[in-house]
Amino acid sequence: MQILLAPENQIQETKPAREHIYEYLRKAILNGDFVAGTLFSDGEVAKAFKVSRTPVREAVQKLEAEGFVIRIPQKGNIVQGLSLIEVAHIYSIRKVLEALAIRYSIRKITPEELEQLKHILQKADWHIGHDTMDELPLNLGKCAIEFNTVLFESCRVPKLADLIWQQREILGPFRIFQPLINEQLGGRFKTRHRLYEALVKKDEKEAVKVWEEHLNSSFRFWVKKRGEGEQKDLFYEFI
Amino acid sequence: MQILLAPENQIQETKPAREHIYEYLRKAILNGDFVAGTLFSDGEVAKAFKVSRTPVREAVQKLEAEGFVIRIPQKGNIVQGLSLIEVAHIYSIRKVLEALAIRYSIRKITPEELEQLKHILQKADWHIGHDTMDELPLNLGKCAIEFNTVLFESCRVPKLADLIWQQREILGPFRIFQPLINEQLGGRFKTRHRLYEALVKKDEKEAVKVWEEHLNSSFRFWVKKRGEGEQKDLFYEFI
DNA sequence: AAGTGGTCTAGACCACTGT
DNA sequence: CAGTGGTCTAGACCACTTC
Numbered sequence: 296m297q298i299l300l301a302p303e304n305q306i307q308e309t310k311p312a313r314e315h316i317y318e319y320l321r322k323a324i325l326n327g328d329f330v331a332g333t334l335f336s337d338g339e340v341a342k343a344f345k346v347s348r349t350p351v352r353e354a355v356q357k358l359e360a361e362g363f364v365i366r367i368p369q370k371g372n373i374v375q376g377l378s379l380i381e382v383a384h385i386y387s388i389r390k391v392l393e394a395l396a397i398r399y400s401i402r403k404i405t406p407e408e409l410e411q412l413k414h415i416l417q418k419a420d421w422h423i424g425h426d427t428m429d430e431l432p433l434n435l436g437k438c439a440i441e442f443n444t445v446l447f448e449s450c451r452v453p454k455l456a457d458l459i460w461q462q463r464e465i466l467g468p469f470r471i472f473q474p475l476i477n478e479q480l481g482g483r484f485k486t487r488h489r490l491y492e493a494l495v496k497k498d499e500k501e502a503v504k505v506w507e508e509h510l511n512s513s514f515r516f517w518v519k520k521r522g523e524g525e526q527k528d529l530f531y532e533f534i
Numbered sequence: 535m536q537i538l539l540a541p542e543n544q545i546q547e548t549k550p551a552r553e554h555i556y557e558y559l560r561k562a563i564l565n566g567d568f569v570a571g572t573l574f575s576d577g578e579v580a581k582a583f584k585v586s587r588t589p590v591r592e593a594v595q596k597l598e599a600e601g602f603v604i605r606i607p608q609k610g611n612i613v614q615g616l617s618l619i620e621v622a623h624i625y626s627i628r629k630v631l632e633a634l635a636i637r638y639s640i641r642k643i644t645p646e647e648l649e650q651l652k653h654i655l656q657k658a659d660w661h662i663g664h665d666t667m668d669e670l671p672l673n674l675g676k677c678a679i680e681f682n683t684v685l686f687e688s689c690r691v692p693k694l695a696d697l698i699w700q701q702r703e704i705l706g707p708f709r710i711f712q713p714l715i716n717e718q719l720g721g722r723f724k725t726r727h728r729l730y731e732a733l734v735k736k737d738e739k740e741a742v743k744v745w746e747e748h749l750n751s752s753f754r755f756w757v758k759k760r761g762e763g764e765q766k767d768l769f770y771e772f773i
Numbered sequence: 774a775a776g777t778g779g780t781c782t783a784g785a786c787c788a789c790t791g792t
Numbered sequence: 793c794a795g796t797g798g799t800c801t802a803g804a805c806c807a808c809t810t811c
Contacts (some may be wrong), residue, residue: 362693392630588799
């Protein structure tokens with residue numbers, strides 16, 4: 296795989312090598328540096344990282360378990376891509392999981408967490424008012440992640456939060472976020488404001504509805520961005 | 535861990551050793567042979583299986599990723615138990631995931647699959663009519679698994695089916711099934727009959743409702759079986 | 774200081790691929 | 793039948809614990 300450049304970030308930390316490798320490969324896939332369909336072997340990676348093949352194999356096994364990579368017996372590892380249909384499926388799964396999380400949050404969120412959410416929203420508003428067009432997407436992205444982190448923690452169901460992040464990460468946080476922000480700017484945070492209000496009022500129906508709409512529009516954006524005329528088939532795939 | 539007996543099933547197949555070990559440990563945990571809280575090290579297992587520590591480590595890493603085991607840095611691996619609260623969470627997650635699968639199935643199930651489901655139900659009825667009390671639980675259990683397999687395949691969303699089986703397996707298929715069958719015998723399959731009818735009629739609301747009730751009663755059974763007076767706290771945990 | 778556990782390396786071995 | 797890829801072993805090394 297000529298794609299993989301030797302990583303300068305060979306920061307010798309205390310973390311096990313397989314974790315470095317795992318994170319490096321995962322990021323590369325999510326960023327799209329590592330194009331879907333690319334074939335690579337453990338040996339190549341081992342050489343690039345100057346380690347033996349064992350830690351690489353372990354890293355790749357983890358990636359395989361999470362669906363980022365497919366290991367084909369005597370061929371090598373293939374970077375997994377996502378068809379639009381699979382994206383639709385993931386969004387459908389996210390809708391039910393995140394709706395469940397919100398229903399838990401309504402019951403369990405603490406006043407402190409509500410305060411934190413409010414604070415993050417204020418920060419986002421400040422950025423919208425003061426940032427240059429260059430900085431804004433990045434900062435707003437950070438705020439969104441902070442908001443979601445607090446939100447999904449507040450449900451107090453760790454396993455559910457894990458599942459949600461797992462699904463979210465498959466979609467790749469970076470690939471889509473920049474242009475999404477540019478296009479929909481404030482909209483993203485208006486829905487978060489509405490969600491916040493619903494959480495304060497403990498209005499479960501409204502909270503779930505807001506968030507589902509949020510995800511619907513997020514998915515519509517995906518379709519628009521890389522729909523290859525196949526939108527019609529998606530009717531049965533996104534529910 | 536004095537618990538682990540040397541496995542007689544050292545069936546030298548073509549499968550990698552780590553898979554054998556993974557499956558062995560996983561089954562042992564699910565069966566309850568491997569009591570929650572047990573501490574063990576890779577080395578012990580390696581010795582018991584007469585392999586080196588590398589494949590064991592890889593097997594345990596996989597178990598850790600799936601939440602069956604926790605690896606504690608300089609201590610060893612601990613078999614993960616489930617509190618009743620966590621069981622409640624898993625049932626809540628299962629409800630939304632399986633409901634989604636059924637909504638997909640309503641749209642996508644093929645006539646052949648409906649035929650298969652019908653056939654499995656007939657087989658189950660036959661067992662209820664003809665089996666001895668000894669055989670019945672096992673056979674009915676097999677039918678249930680067959681039914682579920684066809685059902686969750688029929689949604690045509692592989693990732694969703696994976697997630698569902700993953701959640702189901704955490705609960706341990708064996709630990710609970712025997713007594714459950716004995717107690718509720720035909721009831722389990724009455725709900726499956728009703729689900730089948732709803733699928734035929736493409737009645738989404740009814741299908742989802744039937745299945746959610748099915749899971750509710752399944753969870754109630756868990757609580758009854760090992761509720762340690764903490765039922766009250768569960769009110770907020772199972773939704 | 775000895776012991777235990779975790780990680781990695783080097784290299785052997787085997788299975789499959791592809792001329 | 794050489795080449796590549798996947799798996800495992802033996803053993804070294806290091807970190808942390810325990811006495």
